Structures are given as C-alpha cells and as structure tokens.
Amino acid sequence: MNADQNLPEPTGSMPAESDSAESGSAEFATPAEAPQAGQTPPSSICILRLSALGDVTHGVALVNRLQKAWPDTQLTWIIGAFEHKLVHDMPSVEFITFNKKSGWRGLLQLHKQLRGRKFDALLHIQVSLRANIISTLVRSPLRIGYDTARSRDLHGLFVNRRIPAQSGQHVVDAFQSFADSLGAAPAELDWSVPIPESDLDWAREQLGGRPSFLISPCSSHALRNWNAEGYAGIANHVADKYGMQVVLCGGPSELERTMGDAILDKCTTRPVDLIGRDTIKRMLALLSQSAALVSPDSGPAHMATCTRTPVIGLHAASNPKRSGPYLSRQWCVDAYNEACQKFLNRTAEQVSWGTKVEKPGAMDLVSLEAVIDRIDALAHAHGWPGGENQ
Known part of the structure; x- marks a missing residue:
C-alpha cells in the first residue's frame, strides 16, 4: 500500500440501481459537487463505519466537526452493535446498528431500515468486504471512499469519489479528509462523547x-x-x-x-x-x-x-x-x-x-x-x- 500513488480522477457514474422508493439498493450516480462556502449544506449524510472501537472513537471527531459545520444536517451512522455502546448517546445522531454475527439476517434487517431512504452523501469509511456489501443498501448520489492506496476488497467499486492520497497520514486525519471532501469548514478536533x-x-x-x-x-x-x-x-x-x-x-x-x-x-x-x-x-x-x-x-x-x-x-x-x-x-x-x-x-x-x-x-x-x-x-x-x- 503506497500512499504516494497518484489519485485517479473520479471516473463518472457506475451503473445505477433502481431509483424506486422500494429499492433500498445503492445508487451509483455521478458524484455531486461538494458544498462550497455560502452554498446550501447537505440535508443528510450517512456514515458507514462499523468497527473497531478505536476507529469509532476517531469517527466521533468527524461527527462533531460535521455537526459544527452544518448543525441542521441529519447525520446517520451505520455502526457495529458493540461499538454503538460508546456513542449511542451522542446528540442529534441517528444510529443504525449492525451485529456482524447476524450474517445475512442482519443484512436483511438493514435493508428494511434503509429501504425508501436517500442521503445526500455517503461517507464509506471502512475498507472491508462486509462494509462494501452494506454500502450497497445506502442510496446516495455522492459516495466518498478511500484513495486507491488505502483501498482493498474492491472498495473502489462502491464509491464515486475518493479522498486524496497522502503519505504518512494518521487514521484520525484520514477520517477528517472525508469532511474536507464534503466541504465542511475546518474546526478544532473535538472527541466529546457523553459520560453518564x-x-x-x-x-x-x-x-x-x-x-x-x-x-x-x-x-x-x-x-x-x-x-x-x-x-x-x-x-x-x-x-x-x-x-x-x-x-x-x-x-x-x-x-x-x-x-x-x-x-x-x-x-x-x-x-x-x-x-x-x-x-x-x-x-x-x-x-x-x-x-x-x-x-x-x-x-x-x-x-x-x-x-x-x-x-x-x-x-x-x-x-x-x-x-x-x-x-x-x-x-x-x-x-x-x-x-x-x-x-x-x-x-x-x-x-x-x-x-x-x-x-x-x-x-x-x-x-x-x-x-x-x-x-x-x-x-x-x-x-x-x-x-x-x-
């Protein structure tokens, strides 16, 4: 995995799935432009990061930045059932949990929960075959994923925009690159999560x-x-x-x-x-x-x-x-x-x-x-x- 590889430009659209409200399957359209300063922010963002606990902690800083940039944007996070225990009480975030032990039954339940919904953007922050399969249940015209150097398990087939390749980047900074790609304003990193x-x-x-x-x-x-x-x-x-x-x-x-x-x-x-x-x-x-x-x-x-x-x-x-x-x-x-x-x-x-x-x-x-x-x-x-x- 060489993070110095040049990032290819988005290659346009992938074959689109059905756009009917009952479909619930992924929509691989030509990516929309990220909001710029003064433009209307996205109304909804879906974050896909199931695990592990440390990476979900990194996701907290991403969510807090997005909320600070766009307080009226609805954030939905597809997350592992165990990892959900860390963040379940974060304010103004919808969590959809997935238990990896549930197999195809869990995927069917996710399909039912996501059917008929569409998001302005999907942040596909996990390179695993399981996460790639789950991403097909999320309908969004803008699907942001990792650069080619950090991709595996055919990750690139499930996204239509990539974060920039960067050598020697910490995982926290890689997560923040997803907010950058959406056009979110820079902010001091904030890992605040409620403690009862x-x-x-x-x-x-x-x-x-x-x-x-x-x-x-x-x-x-x-x-x-x-x-x-x-x-x-x-x-x-x-x-x-x-x-x-x-x-x-x-x-x-x-x-x-x-x-x-x-x-x-x-x-x-x-x-x-x-x-x-x-x-x-x-x-x-x-x-x-x-x-x-x-x-x-x-x-x-x-x-x-x-x-x-x-x-x-x-x-x-x-x-x-x-x-x-x-x-x-x-x-x-x-x-x-x-x-x-x-x-x-x-x-x-x-x-x-x-x-x-x-x-x-x-x-x-x-x-x-x-x-x-x-x-x-x-x-x-x-x-x-x-x-x-x-």
Whole structure:
C-alpha cells in the first residue's frame, strides 16, 4: 500500500440501481459537487463505519466537526452493535446498528431500515468486504471512499469519489479528509462523547479520590499485547516513585483475566483490579478521573483521547505515527522500526504505510526501561509529585 500513488480522477457514474422508493439498493450516480462556502449544506449524510472501537472513537471527531459545520444536517451512522455502546448517546445522531454475527439476517434487517431512504452523501469509511456489501443498501448520489492506496476488497467499486492520497497520514486525519471532501469548514478536533453521571459516580467510588494510574493491558489482537512482567514493573514503579494508585482495567474475556492475574502475581504493589467490571462508559469515566493510561494499540488507548487523558502507548506490532493515540504520540514507546527490521527485514520507511508486524515476539521489543522513561517524562511534563527532577 503506497500512499504516494497518484489519485485517479473520479471516473463518472457506475451503473445505477433502481431509483424506486422500494429499492433500498445503492445508487451509483455521478458524484455531486461538494458544498462550497455560502452554498446550501447537505440535508443528510450517512456514515458507514462499523468497527473497531478505536476507529469509532476517531469517527466521533468527524461527527462533531460535521455537526459544527452544518448543525441542521441529519447525520446517520451505520455502526457495529458493540461499538454503538460508546456513542449511542451522542446528540442529534441517528444510529443504525449492525451485529456482524447476524450474517445475512442482519443484512436483511438493514435493508428494511434503509429501504425508501436517500442521503445526500455517503461517507464509506471502512475498507472491508462486509462494509462494501452494506454500502450497497445506502442510496446516495455522492459516495466518498478511500484513495486507491488505502483501498482493498474492491472498495473502489462502491464509491464515486475518493479522498486524496497522502503519505504518512494518521487514521484520525484520514477520517477528517472525508469532511474536507464534503466541504465542511475546518474546526478544532473535538472527541466529546457523553459520560453518564452514574458511570462517573461508579468510577469515583472505585478510585476513592486517590490519584490513579490505569493499565489496560490487552488489545483484541493478542499479538499486539505486551507481557505481564512489564506491566508489573510499571505498576511497581508508578506506586513506589509517584505514590499513585495503580488500576487494572479491561473486559471479561479469558485472555484479559489471565493477563490480569499474571500481573497481580508479579507485582510487589497491589493494584486495584477492575478487569471484567468496567463497561465502555465506565472505562471512559475511569479515564476522565485518572492521571494517565498505559496500553497497547487498543480501543481504550483511543478512548482516552475523548477525555484528554495522556496515554503511554506500547507499539511494535503497529506504527504509532499511523495509529497511536492521537494526542499522546509524544508519549508512545515506538519499537515499530525495530520490529520491521527483525521480522520483515525492512525498515519502517520501506514497508507500506499501515503494515502490521503482528508476529510472536514483536511486542517483546518494547522494553520496560523505555516505558519507564516515557512515564517519567510525562510525570515531569505534568508536574506529578516525585516527577520534578526528571
């Protein structure tokens, strides 16, 4: 995937589907021009991004920008059922959920929900075969998708305008390119998402008013995960040097429980164990009440952006310049180039943008010393007690 490839101009119209109100199928027409300053804004926009949790977090900033630019435009977001839990209470957004486990039955339900509807624009922000199939249920004359370098699974057949190709672009900025293509006014990035007061109360009760440091040790991709010894070393360092309460958090999966138990077994301090007890909204609440988070490339690492909580991201399997926590890239431990050299025999500059190094042993290239260095630098920058002399 070479992001330096030249972007081809739109090739005109694709064969149009039936325009009857009962069709519910995609309409591949010649793309309309994006609204310009002073022109009438779109009356309706459909966003198609099903998953994953981190990418949906990036979508929050896109939605907030569109709402700020065009407050009267109806926004509809087709989203995964699990990911919907993060954003379901965002104001003035219609959500249509899809459970990927539902298969063809779920597609039929989507067809019924979208039948007879037409949108001014579709933002097709997911390059997967499933998303491409779902996009055919959305009728819109303007269908914006990715440039050829970032397309796969025949993505280009389902769009009629592409965002510009750009080398070395973070995923957040790629999402913002969809708003640019529509002509939305530039705005400061805003990841605001509601946190219910009941979840904030729960987080305050768990933390007990003590300065807290979160460890979310697991990604849904096992080969992006670090090791229990390293996390235990972090917990001991933060508790001993900064006097902070260390909190383990995560979902109820067997992988997360096993990792949590291994960390607890190796700690000399005693972290608060909330693994399996936090929901998505509770995780947001914990983040909002904590000093920092350590995590691999995972949903919680990006959710922390919503609460402006600093993240020490652990990266070797993925490139933090592309998918690191957007507001905390300076705090990331970056062993990605080393992983590329060891497992792919190429440098990070030589591999295609977005290449993953999800290989056994890749995350072991992240050293405890490097993580502690980033924690101490963060402590100094944020004035934590004990961090003055870093």
